[in-house]
Every structure is written in structure tokens, then in C-alpha cells.
Amino acid sequence: MTSEVLPDVIHRAGELALERKAQDVVALDLRGINTATDFFVLASGTSDIQVKAVADHIVDELKKEGHRADHVEGMGGGRWVLLDYIDFVVHVFHTQSREFYQLETLWGDAPRTEFSDEEPGGGAVTGSSEAS
DSSP: OOGGGSOHHHHHHHHHHHHTTOEEEEEEEOTTTOSSOSEEEEEEESSHHHHHHHHHHHHHHHHHTTOOOSEEEOTTTSSEEEEEOSSEEEEEEEHHHHHHHOHHHHTTTSOEEEEOTTSTTOOEEEEESSOO
16 A cells, blocks of 8 residues: 555544654555554553643544544553544554554555655655554
């Protein structure tokens, strides 16, 4: 999968996660695989505070751009925050929780796009149909 097939809001969610120094930011394209949502955006933080900061930033900025989360879960705990926008779901994990739940393995057949803050302006830089 190439990054240009991702909707702009998915790119934006990945960029916003990177703005708060999230690690291992990826988008999984679940279209045709899952009927509940079209995309997952996954990001990791190294502390509960960072996980909350990443999630808050995504919620606040996407809201300003006209995208309101339908449901938010886990903001109080900081280990795994789920932001449900219906067509896409953002998962912000503490690194240990992400390793434990292994959503990338569960959805290993989903095309993935990795985001990197090393590209000018951040954004999606690589894609493949294989799980890492």
C-alpha cells in the first residue's frame, strides 16, 4: 500500500501523534478485512503522561478540523487510549501495553503505512502489506 491511498485525516492523525513525539506510528488499512472500521492508527508513548498527551493532542486538533471522536476510552489510565472516530480508530499505547496486545500481529494481513518525523513535515513514508 502506498501512503497516497490513505485519507487525509489518517495522515493528519499520524502527524499529530508525531508532534507529541509518539513512537512507531503506523496506519493499518482494514478496508475489506474488518467491518467495524476502515483504519487503525497506532502510536506508542514511553510514559502514561506521554500517552495522554498524544491522545489529547489528536482529539483537540482533529476537533478543530471538524473531526469529533465518537468515543474515547482509557484517558484516565494512560496505558492504552482508544479514540473512536467510527471510520477510523486511533490507539495510543504505552510501549509495554502495545507489546502485550500486539494489534499489528492480530491484523497482520492489513496493509500498513509507517509514519516518520524524519521526513520534512512528518507524514507517511513507507508502506507494505506485511506486518513487521
